[in-house]
Amino acid sequence: NKVVELANYHPTDFVLERVDLTFELDPTNSKVDARLIFHRREGADATAPLVLDGDELTLSGLLLDQNELPAEQYDATPQSLTIRDLPGASPFEITVTTFINPEANSQLMGLYRTNGVYCTQCEAEGFRRITYFPDRPDVLAPYTITIIADKAANPLLLSNGNYLGGGNYDEGRHFAAWFDPHPKPSYLFALVAGDLGVVEDTFTTMSGREVALKIYVERGKEPRATYAMDALKRSMKWDEDRFGREYDLDIFMVVAVSDFNMGAMENKGLNVFNDKYVLADPETATDQDYANIEAIIAHEYFHNWTGNRITCRDWFQLSLKEGLTVFRDHEFSADMRSRPVKRIAEVRHLKSEQFPEDAGPLAHPVRPTKYREINNFYTTTVYEKGSEVIRMIATLLGPEGFKKGMDLYFDRHDGDAATVEDFVKCFEDATGRDLNQFSLWYHQAGTPLVTASGAYDAAASTFTLSLEQRVPATPGQPTKEPMHIPLSFALILDNGSVATPTAVSGGEVTGDVLHLTEQKQTFTFSGVSSRPVLSLNRSFSAPINLHLDQSADDLGHIARHDSDLFARWQALTDLALPNLMQASRDAREGKEVEASPALISALLETAGNHALEPAFRAQVLALPGESDIARELGSNNDPDAIHAGRTAVLKAIAGAGRDLFQHLLSETRTDGEFSPDAESAGRRALRNSALSYLTYAEQSPSIAAKAFDDANNMTDMLQAMTLLAHRFPDAEETSAALQAFLKRFDNNPLVIDKWFAVQATIPGAATLGRVRALMENPHFVRGNPNRVRSLVGSFTFSNPTGFNRADGEGYRFLAEQILEIDPKNPQLAARILTSMRSWRSLEPQRADQARSALLSIDRSSSLSNDVRDIVERMLK
Numbered sequence: 001n002k003v004v005e006l007a008n009y010h011p012t013d014f015v016l017e018r019v020d021l022t023f024e025l026d027p028t029n030s031k032v033d034a035r036l037i038f039h040r041r042e043g044a045d046a047t048a049p050l051v052l053d054g055d056e057l058t059l060s061g062l063l064l065d066q067n068e069l070p071a072e073q074y075d076a077t078p079q080s081l082t083i084r085d086l087p088g089a090s091p092f093e094i095t096v097t098t099f100i101n102p103e104a105n106s107q108l109m110g111l112y113r114t115n116g117v118y119c120t121q122c123e124a125e126g127f128r129r130i131t132y133f134p135d136r137p138d139v140l141a142p143y144t145i146t147i148i149a150d151k152a153a154n155p156l157l158l159s160n161g162n163y164l165g166g167g168n169y170d171e172g173r174h175f176a177a178w179f180d181p182h183p184k185p186s187y188l189f190a191l192v193a194g195d196l197g198v199v200e201d202t203f204t205t206m207s208g209r210e211v212a213l214k215i216y217v218e219r220g221k222e223p224r225a226t227y228a229m230d231a232l233k234r235s236m237k238w239d240e241d242r243f244g245r246e247y248d249l250d251i252f253m254v255v256a257v258s259d260f261n262m263g264a265m266e267n268k269g270l271n272v273f274n275d276k277y278v279l280a281d282p283e284t285a286t287d288q289d290y291a292n293i294e295a296i297i298a299h300e301y302f303h304n305w306t307g308n309r310i311t312c313r314d315w316f317q318l319s320l321k322e323g324l325t326v327f328r329d330h331e332f333s334a335d336m337r338s339r340p341v342k343r344i345a346e347v348r349h350l351k352s353e354q355f356p357e358d359a360g361p362l363a364h365p366v367r368p369t370k371y372r373e374i375n376n377f378y379t380t381t382v383y384e385k386g387s388e389v390i391r392m393i394a395t396l397l398g399p400e401g402f403k404k405g406m407d408l409y410f411d412r413h414d415g416d417a418a419t420v421e422d423f424v425k426c427f428e429d430a431t432g433r434d435l436n437q438f439s440l441w442y443h444q445a446g447t448p449l450v451t452a453s454g455a456y457d458a459a460a461s462t463f464t465l466s467l468e469q470r471v472p473a474t475p476g477q478p479t480k481e482p483m484h485i486p487l488s489f490a491l492i493l494d495n496g497s498v499a500t501p502t503a504v505s506g507g508e509v510t511g512d513v514l515h516l517t518e519q520k521q522t523f524t525f526s527g528v529s530s531r532p533v534l535s536l537n538r539s540f541s542a543p544i545n546l547h548l549d550q551s552a553d554d555l556g557h558i559a560r561h562d563s564d565l566f567a568r569w570q571a572l573t574d575l576a577l578p579n580l581m582q583a584s585r586d587a588r589e590g591k592e593v594e595a596s597p598a599l600i601s602a603l604l605e606t607a608g609n610h611a612l613e614p615a616f617r618a619q620v621l622a623l624p625g626e627s628d629i630a631r632e633l634g635s636n637n638d639p640d641a642i643h644a645g646r647t648a649v650l651k652a653i654a655g656a657g658r659d660l661f662q663h664l665l666s667e668t669r670t671d672g673e674f675s676p677d678a679e680s681a682g683r684r685a686l687r688n689s690a691l692s693y694l695t696y697a698e699q700s701p702s703i704a705a706k707a708f709d710d711a712n713n714m715t716d717m718l719q720a721m722t723l724l725a726h727r728f729p730d731a732e733e734t735s736a737a738l739q740a741f742l743k744r745f746d747n748n749p750l751v752i753d754k755w756f757a758v759q760a761t762i763p764g765a766a767t768l769g770r771v772r773a774l775m776e777n778p779h780f781v782r783g784n785p786n787r788v789r790s791l792v793g794s795f796t797f798s799n800p801t802g803f804n805r806a807d808g809e810g811y812r813f814l815a816e817q818i819l820e821i822d823p824k825n826p827q828l829a830a831r832i833l834t835s836m837r838s839w840r841s842l843e844p845q846r847a848d849q850a851r852s853a854l855l856s857i858d859r860s861s862s863l864s865n866d867v868r869d870i871v872e873r874m875l876k
């Protein structure tokens with residue numbers, strides 16, 4: 001496959017007016033008739049042929065205006081159908097017939113079967129596996145769909161849009177017809193057929209229209225879909241209140257399936273979900289599961305406007321819909337839950353997933369300019385960094401300016417296939433602000449490093465802030481321009497109040513945001529009557545690495561006084577990180593590890609502060625993880641030393657805070673009915689972090705074993721089982737808990753995934769053997785992406801010591817798995833392979849082993865385009 005370049009974008013020569021699809025479903029031989037009405041675009045080359053995309057297709061029939069085409073007028077290959085000598089401006093109808101095998105479709109792209117249910121996944125280029133089609137996002141048309149299938153096996157026949165009607169045929173077959181009036185690209189097409197249970201409700205929109213809401217799940221699982229339904233209704237209301245966006249069909253459907261490559265898909269009116277992000281009840285779902293369901297239901301629903309009504313002109317613009325929709329779902333969750341705690345969780349995720357991507361061989365801009373395999377660009381850069389870029393636009397323009405820009409975007413581009421430039425221009429036009437330099441955030445990869453230092457001049461009552469920015473080189477981008485970086489700040493005085501300088505020089509400052517636009521810039525604040533402590537990049541206003549040398553006292557001051565809870569958490573993190581980095585250096589050299597008294601006292605003080613919400617205190621207690629420490633160390637990393645150093649620091653904190661943790665454990669006990677709301681979840685989080693420290697302090701499995709036995713919900717049970725397995729892998733209590741868990745939940749694959757993941761993430765070299773053994777467990781189904789991710793993915797992504805064994809066995813295991821998964825499901829294989837993205841920052845012995853494993857994959861002659869693309873970029 002060749003590289004696709006943005007610079008080569010051209011509109012199609014033919015305009016698609018209408019699509020009419022008829023499916024005759026059969027598990028192994030489904031017939032697809034596609035009637036497509038086209039006309040030649042005005043101004044297009046009058047001799048240009050019509051070229052339709054295909055993927056592993058065989059042409060079975062081809063008509064032009066209902067007449068068979070002579071063989072010399074077309075060429076059909078599995079990848080394309082080219083038709084020549086077509087009319088000029090007048091519309092013509094092409095009818096294409098293909099037969100496909102849903103049962104054999106292990107890639108889970110196009111039409112496939114999952115647990116006896118027919119289902120489709122067309123983004124990004126799956127539609128071309130169903131029929132020959134101009135399968136690109138800038139080809140929009142209304143669709144009419146007819147589905148014919150065996151009625152007993154498939155009482156349910158669903159597609160996009162509104163239901164037109166249905167009826168019975170002979171031989172137990174029936175049909176249903178759907179019409180979607182909103183022109184859409186093929187990637188938003190969906191079909192589902194099968195026998196499923198349903199949860200139903202209605203939503204009355206702001207203009208008074210009643211919309212039928214239906215969530216389809218496997219029969220018997222209906223009670224576990226009620227939380228998703230509640231989240232859906234809240235999402236619909238929120239999008240009206242916050243963005244003025246109303247739903248536009250008579251029905252909105254969600255279908256949960258058990259085999260799915262990603263989290264969910266926003267097909268128009270018919271979202272298809274990985275069942276992991278729909279099904280929940282207290283016995284089987286953790287608080288994190290509930291939060292994920294709420295966020296993903298919202299995300300897919302919000303796509304109805306940001307993605308579906310306004311779609312992408314080409315796949316380079318993917319962040320236009322994904323970054324914006326992530327921003328919208330983040331805001332929704334912040335409104336539903338605690339805003340600062342949500343922000344902390346977002347930033348933790350950004351730093352642990354996106355920052356390493358941006359610092360490694362897979363780094364790419366939010367708006368890339370070329371790709372070899374688009375499936376590999378559904379990345380945390382396009383999604384999460386893309387969302388941060390929009391958050392910065394909101395920061396730069398303020399709430400009013402941002403709203404004006406969004407309103408203009410919805411108005412101006414409704415029905416369009418738009419670009420990132422179109423989006424940015426709406427904000428410029430709505431507010432008059434020049435966003436030219438700011439747009440570099442879309443085009444330059446790499447996390448900017450900002451170095452800052454402050455100086456107070458008591459005699460002059462001035463505070464001077466010197467800033468310097470540097471954007472690191474990334475693949476294909478050796479040099480970078482200075483960016484426009486909005487930095488939210490506060491100058492905090494001794495008594496905790498914020499200084500209000502009388503004047504500022506050196507650059508633009510709007511409210512509490514200063515605009516760093518030069519490579520080096522010095523801001524001077526006048527009228528500052530006493531030495532302030534600088535709190536910079538509050539709420540993480542810009543996704544940067546910030547080097548600001550601050551004393552432990554100053555960080556402690558922020559941790560105690562900043563009105564921005566995010567900044568308090570950041571200060572505690574900044575206090576912890578140098579300690580944790582030193583601890584891993586010391587552990588590596590066999591020296592004794594020390595925990596800083598300033599860190600211990602600040603942490604314990606915060607953890608015990610009842611004025612702060614429990615969820616925040618839990619976030620503070622969850623110190624930076626091993627991958628955070630590795631990222632900060634940057635190079636020559638030894639995961640064993642990082643683990644040993646961090647563990648020693650945690651033990652020291654546990655010892656010093658034992659009484660507090662015991663106290664927290666008893667005061668957060670809740671015996672009443674389980675509620676998944678954010679406040680209750682926060683109490684459980686605090687309780688479980690106290691429990692975690694206590695297992696360090698007590699050095700015995702009994703406290704975690706008791707917590708396991710006492711647990712009356714999945715959050716507490718899973719945490720107790722994790723503590724047992726990770727701290728005491730060989731204890732009898734641990735095997736008893738693991739066995740009891742398996743026995744209790746052995747009819748629930750999503751819960752067994754947790755059981756796999758807990759064991760796959762047990763620190764240490766021995767875990768690889770355990771993972772291999774678990775792969776033989778009958779619950780481990782190789783073809784199911786959730787199973788593979790929970791066992792293989794958890795091991796390679798989330799077990800730094802187990803995966804990065806010094807002998808390289810972890811890497812060889814990964815290579816073996818990739819070569820096995822790739823022929824069946826290339827997307828899944830490529831994604832799991834990205835767990836090696838930071839291999840160059842390992843110490844030389846491990847890096848050598850990692851390179852050899854990558855080379856062994858690279859040597860295979862039969863790699864998919866997906867895996868070939870990732871492995872080659874990683875080795876470059």
Ligand code: HT7
Pocket residue numbers: 121123124261262263264265266299300303322375378827
């Ligand atoms: N827009 C959806 C992306 C997606 C996807 C992409 C490639 C292969 C399979 C896929 N399933 C879903 C999901 C979203 O971001 O909302």
Ligand code: ZN
Pocket residue numbers: 299303321322325
């Ligand atoms: Zn999305």
